[in-house]
Amino acid sequence: MAKTQAYEGYCKGTPTILVKEKFGNANVYTKNTQSVLNKASGFISAYDFTLNPYRGCQYGCSYCYAVAFSPNPPMRQDWGNWxxxxxxxxxxxxKELQKWYEKNPTRSPSIYMSSVTDPYQPIEGKEKLTRSLLEVMVKYQPTLVIQTRSPMITRDINLLRQFHRLRINISVPTGSERVRRDFEPRSPSIFARLRAIGILKHSLPCNADYDTRFSVTMTPLLPTLEADMFSLINKLQVVDRVVIQEFHASHNRTLVASTRPEALEITKKYSWWYDNEQLNYLVFRDKLVAMLPDIEIKEGQAGFGYD
Structure with missing residues (x-):
């Protein structure tokens, strides 16, 4: 039987995994892994693999489903601080990509980075782990989708511009800073994210040899104040796809779709939106369709494929 891993600061007995350092508010741990390419399933089953450079996420967004994959209950309760x-x-x-091509010499894998962490969370600025993974992948040219809410991704433009099939998904669940600060106070500003999209769009090639695509994912869709609505939608013209989804669309309590109590508590502050969420969602969707006629507006899982 495998030995239970006890993380320093989150166990009662003697820890087996010690804190390497404190980075901001987060306890940082290091581990070796046997595999980084995991078979994609569920919401992103259209891909061959998911790739998560880190476990846990310093952004600690109140609504994030990834908290369910914490190593133990104490770490689940302290989401964002490790x-x-x-x-x-x-x-x-x-090694895994070499093995893939030995078995599939004529087909490149499709990889979604990342499904349960942000590959550009603050620690990446110091560790450059995501960058090292890009350096490996650019040699093997998978179809790659990067999901992040961090402008730090612009740091790696010199590598990103070498991928022949690349989609970049930037998470922008609201156009209002006040809303962002309530739901995800540790995350980068909306302005910084939208600015990063513009930088990427004008820096990465898109032609017959380099198929580079851009999405804004508003999943879950959070309220946007009326005063910010026009400015937000106008700035979305730079992407080729906008993905929206209710908070959360399935309305059940499954592992992936459930909404955390922390986020449900915050929704009470925005009763003007959540008391009529489905209607407000439809009105917002219709505004996107009307104001962005040349851009794909997709809902839920349909928006997360590469094509």
Whole structure:
């Protein structure tokens, strides 16, 4: 039987995994991993693999479903205040991609990075783990989708521009800073994210040889104040797809779709939106369709494929 892993600060007995350092508010741990390419399933089953450089996320967004994948209940309760670095991830990825092409010499894999963490959370600025993974992947040219809410992604433009099939999904669930600060106070500003999209769009090639695509994912869709609505939608013209989804669309309590109590508490502050959420969602969707006639407006899972 595998030995239970006890993380320092989140266990009663003697810890087996010690805190490497404190980075901001987060306890940072390091571990080796046996695999970084995990078979994609569920919401992103259209891909061959998911790739998560880290476990945990310093942004600690109130609504994030990834908290369910915490190593233990104490860490689940302290979501956002710890992160685990998969320190050998680049080496393992190289081996896994070599193995893939030995079995599939004529087909490139499709990879979604990341499904349960942000590959550009603050610790990435120091560790450069995501960058090391890009350096490996650019040699093997998978179809790659990067999901992040961080402008730090612009740091890696020199690598991103070498991918032949790339989609970048930037999470912008609201156009209002007041709403962002309530639901995800540790995350980058809306302005910084939208600015990053513009930088990426004008810096990365899109032609017959380099198929580069851009999405804004508003999942879950949070309220946007009326005063911010026009400015937000106008700035979305730079992407080719906008993805929206209710908070959360399935309305059941499954592992993936459930909404955290922390976020449900915050929704009370925005009763003007959530008391009529489905109607407000439809009105917002119709505004997107009317104001962005040349851009794909997709809902839920349909928006997360590469094509």
């Amino acid at each position: 992160v685990i670095i998969k320190q050998n991830a680049a080496e393992v990825l190289e």
